Amino acid sequence: MKARAFDYRRVASVAEALDAYAACAGEARYLAGGQSLLPALNLRLDAPDLLIDIGRIEALRGIAIEGESLRIGALTRHAETLASPLIAAHAPILTQAAAYMAHPAIRNLGTMGGSLSLADPASELPACMRALGATLEITGSNGIRTVPADDFFQDLYETALVPGEMLTAVHVPLAASGSRMHFTEIARRRGDYAMVGLAANLVLAEGIVTSARLGFCSVGPTPMRAPATEAALTGRPLDGDAITAARAALGDDLSPDDDDSLSAAARMHLARVLLGRVLAALGEGGAEAVAA
Amino acid sequence: MSSPQPLSLTVNGTPVRHFVEPRLSLADFLRGDLGLTGTHLGCETGACGACIVNLDGQPVHACLMLAVQADGLRVDTIEGLSEAGTLADLQAAFHARNALQCGFCTPGILVVAHDCLGAWAASGTVPSREVIRDALSGNYCRCTGYEAIVDAIESVAKARAGRFDPQPGGEAAI
Numbered sequence: 001m002k003a004r005a006f007d008y009r010r011v012a013s014v015a016e017a018l019d020a021y022a023a024c025a026g027e028a029r030y031l032a033g034g035q036s037l038l039p040a041l042n043l044r045l046d047a048p049d050l051l052i053d054i055g056r057i058e059a060l061r062g063i064a065i066e067g068e069s070l071r072i073g074a075l076t077r078h079a080e081t082l083a084s085p086l087i088a089a090h091a092p093i094l095t096q097a098a099a100y101m102a103h104p105a106i107r108n109l110g111t112m113g114g115s116l117s118l119a120d121p122a123s124e125l126p127a128c129m130r131a132l133g134a135t136l137e138i139t140g141s142n143g144i145r146t147v148p149a150d151d152f153f154q155d156l157y158e159t160a161l162v163p164g165e166m167l168t169a170v171h172v173p174l175a176a177s178g179s180r181m182h183f184t185e186i187a188r189r190r191g192d193y194a195m196v197g198l199a200a201n202l203v204l205a206e207g208i209v210t211s212a213r214l215g216f217c218s219v220g221p222t223p224m225r226a227p228a229t230e231a232a233l234t235g236r237p238l239d240g241d242a243i244t245a246a247r248a249a250l251g252d253d254l255s256p257d258d259d260d261s262l263s264a265a266a267r268m269h270l271a272r273v274l275l276g277r278v279l280a281a282l283g284e285g286g287a288e289a290v291a292a
Numbered sequence: 293m294s295s296p297q298p299l300s301l302t303v304n305g306t307p308v309r310h311f312v313e314p315r316l317s318l319a320d321f322l323r324g325d326l327g328l329t330g331t332h333l334g335c336e337t338g339a340c341g342a343c344i345v346n347l348d349g350q351p352v353h354a355c356l357m358l359a360v361q362a363d364g365l366r367v368d369t370i371e372g373l374s375e376a377g378t379l380a381d382l383q384a385a386f387h388a389r390n391a392l393q394c395g396f397c398t399p400g401i402l403v404v405a406h407d408c409l410g411a412w413a414a415s416g417t418v419p420s421r422e423v424i425r426d427a428l429s430g431n432y433c434r435c436t437g438y439e440a441i442v443d444a445i446e447s448v449a450k451a452r453a454g455r456f457d458p459q460p461g462g463e464a465a466i
Contacts, residue, residue, distance in 0.1 A: 002336060005294045008314030008360055038356040039337040053361065103430025105344050105351040191429040
């Protein structure tokens with residue numbers, strides 16, 4: 001037995017989970033797939049007094065089109081994200097990204113809501129949500145509020161969630177006409193955390209880029225947008241000159257730190273390499289099917 | 293509550309009822325409470341894959357799950373899969389091709405390989421070596437260098453598709 005002793009309660013509804021959290025005198029944690037929480041408990045990096053198991057709340061499941069967006073329930077497993085035809089049709093970078101997430105057995109339990117709530121800047125889904133312009137649905141004791149992905153990720157492992165609140169779903173805008181999306185990453189080994197990863201979401205009209213949203217992972221304390229690079233791409237054809245300009249502009253957007261695994265210069269170099277690869281793939285129409 | 297909780301699940305086809313502490317992992321429950329020590333514990337952080345079992349038919353890390361989370365569900369360990377005979381051809385191919393030395397990683401790898409082959413059998417095609425390697429990306433083997441493991445799994449994939457004999461030299465028989 002590795003984890004410190006804790007109380008455990010399985011709940012059947014979000015309201016019951018929120019009540020259990022509010023009633024806990026000590027530290028409580030919501031337990032979804034547990035694929036990051038359990039290692040933290042086993043290593044005693046975290047030692048809560050109460051685990052509230054939300055893993056069987058039916059209302060947190062399901063992937064469906066609601067109006068102009070795709071609603072993805074927080075308990076959607078990564079394996080379900082990978083296999084969902086709706087996600088492949090309307091948010092193909094999530095399908096692409098899911099294939100890079102950890103290993104198959106982890107993907108069978110790990111969840112969309114858990115990954116986003118943890119907000120590891122090296123993980124794929126947070127970067128995708130920024131690139132997609134997704135809205136995160138948060139439920140708390142005062143009801144439901146929504147937060148744009150750009151405002152949700154605030155610092156290293158810090159999000160807009162306040163204690164007791166739960167991420168209950170994400171709403172991804174349906175891909176616009178002319179959308180081209182691509183996700184890929186560079187990692188030392190399959191399933192390892194990316195040295196750098198990029199989710200790109202461009203819209204083209206008559207050959208001209210009218211919108212560009214880029215979400216990088218593993219290059220800063222949060223998933224990073226790249227506003228100067230996005231501006232360099234917008235209003236022109238997606239050709240070799242545009243890619244050269246974008247790669248130059250990336251230096252204005254990213255300033256990764258040195259760390260034990262990679263120097264800042266090497267990481268920046270890899271980010272430029274990846275940007276070039278992704279834009280070249282998008283210039284050829286994108287590697288994945290996109291919505292009409 | 294941190295006092296023992298009732299737990300009811302099906303392990304290798306047999307209904308099991310126990311009282312467990314909430315912090316007890318599924319892996320420790322299988323090994324310590326049920327004596328099913330074929331589920332091995334290496335890293336206990338989801339990196340090595342030695343503890344992988346099937347939960348409702350899907351591979352999961354038994355070290356990254358609390359026993360209480362498996363309440364009401366079906367768990368199949370290497371012991372159950374072996375006794376059912378569903379892995380017999382994989383086990384024979386691992387033996388024939390020296391796809392194990394110390395054997396510590398083998399239970400987890402067999403569970404993952406069985407799942408991979410099942411998914412591909414449904415598609416009616418044989419997985420490539422790259423696909424097999426990807427499926428095994430969450431399993432560490434520190435003895436074999438993986439080549440023999442991929443050889444064994446590939447040979448069974450082809451044999452199940454009715455094309456090759458899974459024993460060494462079988463390819464030449466074509």
